[in-house]
Amino acid sequence: AQSVTQLDSQVPVFEEAPVELRCNYSSSVSVYLFWYVQYPNQGLQLLLKYLSGSTLVKGINGFEAEFNKSQTSFHLRKPSVHISDTAEYFCAVSVIGGGSNYKLTFGKGTLLTVNP
Amino acid sequence: GAVVSQHPSRVICKSGTSVKIECRSLDFQATTMFWYRQFPKQSLMLMATSNEGSKATYEQGVEKDKFLINHASLTLSTLTVTSAHPEDSSFYICSAEGQGAGSPLHFGNGTRLTVT
Numbered sequence: 001a002q003s004v005t006q007l008d009s010q011v012p013v014f015e016e017a018p019v020e021l022r023c024n025y026s027s028s029v030s031v032y033l034f035w036y037v038q039y040p041n042q043g044l045q046l047l048l049k050y051l052s053g054s055t056l057v058k059g060i061n062g063f064e065a066e067f068n069k070s071q072t073s074f075h076l077r078k079p080s081v082h083i084s085d086t087a088e089y090f091c092a093v094s095v096i097g098g099g100s101n102y103k104l105t106f107g108k109g110t111l112l113t114v115n116p
Numbered sequence: 117g118a119v120v121s122q123h124p125s126r127v128i129c130k131s132g133t134s135v136k137i138e139c140r141s142l143d144f145q146a147t148t149m150f151w152y153r154q155f156p157k158q159s160l161m162l163m164a165t166s167n168e169g170s171k172a173t174y175e176q177g178v179e180k181d182k183f184l185i186n187h188a189s190l191t192l193s194t195l196t197v198t199s200a201h202p203e204d205s206s207f208y209i210c211s212a213e214g215q216g217a218g219s220p221l222h223f224g225n226g227t228r229l230t231v232t
Contacts, residue, residue, distance in 0.1 A: 043223035
């Protein structure tokens with residue numbers, strides 16, 4: 001079985017500051033990696049995903065993440081955050097060859113709060 | 117872009133009644149749909165995977181007789197919470213995967229169920 005650990009449940013930052021949301025995973029097989037954002041009382045929106053190729057993945061809204069296989073990490077970064085980035089962020093994995101690319105196992109989420 | 121419509125967005129029902137939640141893919145055919153449950157300030161827990169025309173596959177610990185899932189067409193999956201109890205109160209989210217390799221996953225906006 002696979003698992004996802006998001007090390008920080010809450011991350012407060014000031015506007016225009018850089019931010020990193022940490023994600024580590026555990027799996028005995030190869031996985032795909034995803035970051036999703038959830039605004040209050042809404043579904044999830046895909047920020048970015050790593051399937052293969054370059055380990056540095058760029059997503060929407062200025063976010064990027066780097067896949068580090070040796071450290072089993074997929075940390076999410078943004079060089080300068082905005083108030084509108086305040087939301088819950090979820091890291092997720094799915095098993096390669098597991099029938100569907102999207103049978104996702106989620107981390108517990110990190111609440112990013114951007115203060116003025 | 118592709119949209120998944122989930123209805124209703126909010127529902128309040130009395131204990132003992134049943135509630136049906138619909139998940140529709142509006143402009144694509146969804147071969148696979150997933151149903152998640154999210155408790156306050158917690159992650160999404162996969163309840164079941166449904167494929168069009170076949171029985172849903174439930175995750176361990178999810179009562180299939182209580183959470184009835186039907187995926188009768190390539191654009192519609194329903195989740196019926198039968199004989200609802202207050203502990204079933206939660207945020208339920210569906211997601212849909214399109215046909216073909218590399219198809220993305222789209223989430224509905226969720227349904228807030230409150231059982232009184």
